[in-house]
Amino acid sequence: MRWTLKPKPEASKINLLKEALNVDDIVATLLLQRGIETFDDAKTFFRPSFDDLHDPYLMMDMACAVSRIEEAIANSENILVYGDYDVDGTTAVALMSSYLKTRTDSVATYIPDRYEEGYGISFKGIDFADDNDFSLIIALDCGIKANDKINYAKGKGIDFIICDHHRPGEQIPDAVAVLDPKREDCHYPFKELCGCGVGFKLISALAANQGQSVEELIEYLDLVATAIGADIVPIIGENRALAYLGLQVINSNPRPGMKAIIAEVKKEELTITDVVFIIAPRINAAGRMKHGNHAVTLLTETDFNLAAAYAVDIDQFNTDRKETDKRITEEALLQIESNNEQEKFTTVVYDENWHKGVIGIVASRLTETYYRPTLVFTKSGDKLAASARSVKGFDVYNALEACSEYIEQFGGHKYAAGLTLLPENYEAFKTKFESVVKESIDPKLLTPELKVDLEIDLHQVDNRLMRILKQFAPFGPGNMTPVFMTQNIKDTGWGKCVGEDNKHLRLTATQNGSENIVCIGFGLGDKLDVIKNNKLFNVAYTIDENHWNGRISIQLKLKDLKE
Structure with missing residues (x-):
């Protein structure tokens, strides 16, 4: 992942908002990054109501x-x-x-x-x-x-x-x-x-x-x-x-x-x-x-x-869906590997027997794996139907529009779309789509970007901050869960891989003698070596609550870690 630290707002704006709301630097900074500059802005943000709806x-x-x-x-x-x-x-x-x-x-x-x-x-x-x-x-x-x-x-x-x-x-x-x-x-x-x-x-x-x-x-x-x-x-x-x-x-x-x-x-x-x-x-x-x-x-x-x-x-439909999309994802990954298509700018796969109902989910899974604009095709009557998914920053809808000579019908958004085409146009479309993406995409977009809101120290992670962050919800595009970065931390020696196939990483972190804090990194099991032997490392994370046996404690949900 590319870690990108968001620009810090002007000190004068931070100080003004701190005084107006009686909050600390961290909260004022996060609010300003979300376009909230005044007491009234903050009131609307923290207390949404019917008054915010337009005629x-x-x-x-x-x-x-x-x-x-x-x-x-x-x-x-x-x-x-x-x-x-x-x-x-x-x-x-x-x-x-x-x-x-x-x-x-x-x-x-x-x-x-x-x-x-x-x-x-x-x-x-x-x-x-x-x-x-x-x-x-x-x-x-x-x-x-x-x-x-x-x-x-x-x-x-x-x-x-x-x-x-x-x-x-x-x-x-x-x-x-x-x-x-x-x-x-x-x-x-x-x-x-x-x-x-x-x-x-x-x-x-x-x-x-x-x-x-x-x-x-x-x-x-x-x-x-x-x-x-x-x-x-x-x-x-x-x-x-x-x-x-x-x-x-x-x-x-x-x-x-x-x-x-x-x-x-x-x-x-x-x-x-x-x-x-x-x-x-x-x-x-x-x-x-x-x-x-x-x-x-x-x-x-x-x-x-x-x-x-x-x-x-x-x-039961959902259980069936999960089994089906898992199987098709495995088949699609094998297809990509056997055709040696990992180095392309796009991922385009097709099998006439794939279930049309899950190809969108499979496209998302493939995008997570190879991080390329992705299309998954299957047979639909006498045509081929596909679901498209994109990477952050690249408009797949515009890319499909540039290939419209080969498409029967398409629609959707910047990051997700659907289309149909005639079987005889599949290869020509696939070639054109690769060409359009190759010529128009910024190569850095092919490496996932992790936007970090703010760098803080571990001792600043406390219950008061957690309480305020919960009020930032609901989270989603335009107001993502705040991501923090902390440098030079180390594991207390209990770090280990957990979960099915040891896919996940669990550790207890400390920084310069700060209180220990539990961290969980889903899908980060392969990073175990980074934290071993008292090595110092940097983490990017969201702050989360862990509910266990009736007790609530703060934990860090790791997004990534680096030596």
């Missing part, structure tokens, strides 16, 4: 969307809530359909089949709406590039409202309303909402139209917080408030489906990290291994006993 009517087309939905409700039209099969899509569908069902009985949901229909709005879904007399479709987390599908629906007399957060194409679809803060002509103040977040803004506008306050919609925020965590959108601004408030709901009064998932994993208080690694994979597993409908059914169920039964099924 939903500031979003382009919001009034049109509300008007069309109110018309549909008044006329008892059938409304189809359509969303993608991932966490953002299924939570958004659960949110929108749950809300609309408080206003009308004429609501149904539709999640496309990952294997038969693929990503986004499908012709099959529109035909389903036509056959079942739906005159309005509300699409969530998809649709911003579905111009042909919207026109097809229009020809059948079906109106569309699109709620998306992906980058638009050259032309905005000809729908009744297109809600997407990334539209160039949309002046909504916050651009980084997830799909479920855009859905929440729409129900906020509908509620306001009925004289309700946004506070009355708090029950939906467990879904929004889950989508924010799972979709890896920046947890700043409006997202921070939505995630913070949503976590309170998850931990105090979650919907029955969410409560059933939490009961399965038996964890008391969940953080956003728990949401990402415990709740989200289970919701995702439904669409990966079976069908996204299972996730929507679970998240909209009002009877806890039924929800608990659904949660058992979801948990």
Whole structure:
């Protein structure tokens, strides 16, 4: 890893903030690095509230969307809530359909089949709406590039409202309303909402139209917080408030489906990290291994006993998913090694038998191993489908756009995307993708960067600092868990490898006679030699709590260590 120490703010700014907040240098520095310069900034940061949410009517087309939905409700039209099969899509569908069902009985949901229909709005879904007399479709987390599908629906007399957060194409679809803060002509103040977040803004506008306050919609925020965590959108601004408030709901009064998932994993208080690694994979597993409908059914169920039964099924899907992605990852690594492709600027692998539902996870695993922009392909009908993952600092979406002559369809973000192409174009695409990345990537991006917020000494790590750091949560892009560096520490002699295959490193550190502090380094077992024989070494870490036998103690979670 490349360790990069973040610039330290000006001393005068640190002193001003220290006095205003009555905090020490460490806390003032961390806040300034996050753009928090005043008492009022800090108040908003540490105490997110509904006051931090923007007026939903500031979003382009919001009034049109509300008007069309109110018309549909008044006329008892059938409304189809359509969303993608991932966490953002299924939570958004659960949110929108749950809300609309408080206003009308004429609501149904539709999640496309990952294997038969693929990503986004499908012709099959529109035909389903036509056959079942739906005159309005509300699409969530998809649709911003579905111009042909919207026109097809229009020809059948079906109106569309699109709620998306992906980058638009050259032309905005000809729908009744297109809600997407990334539209160039949309002046909504916050651009980084997830799909479920855009859905929440729409129900906020509908509620306001009925004289309700946004506070009355708090029950939906467990879904929004889950989508924010799972979709890896920046947890700043409006997202921070939505995630913070949503976590309170998850931990105090979650919907029955969410409560059933939490009961399965038996964890008391969940953080956003728990949401990402415990709740989200289970919701995702439904669409990966079976069908996204299972996730929507679970998240909209009002009877806890039924929800608990659904949660058992979801948990089994997740177990199957883990076994499948582990096997495919091993096969993909063998393919790379046998083809001697480790030295390339990209990682592109393909097997027609790989499970389409897990290729995104496999792409992430390969990126962790070789740290290259990565594509994992499998067969999907008469085409090849791929999931793309990138390395920090490199826009894989732009790289795919440069290869569009070989691609049938693609969409996504800077760091994650999906695409399809014809089998005969695979080799040409692979060559072009390697060429584009090689010519455009800064070579240093091919070594993982570890951004260090601040260098401190071990004696500065105490309970007071831990208490304040916990209030920096929820963590995520734009507000990552602070990473510290300490130089010239040594192990007290108890350092050893632990865990399966001795993958992890556990040691007790001291610095210049400071109190001993336990450190755990996941995946750092191969660094045992660095700490042996009283050698001095440097560590980069986050500060964590260890709960053991009813006792809570501070431990350092090591990110890396160097001689």
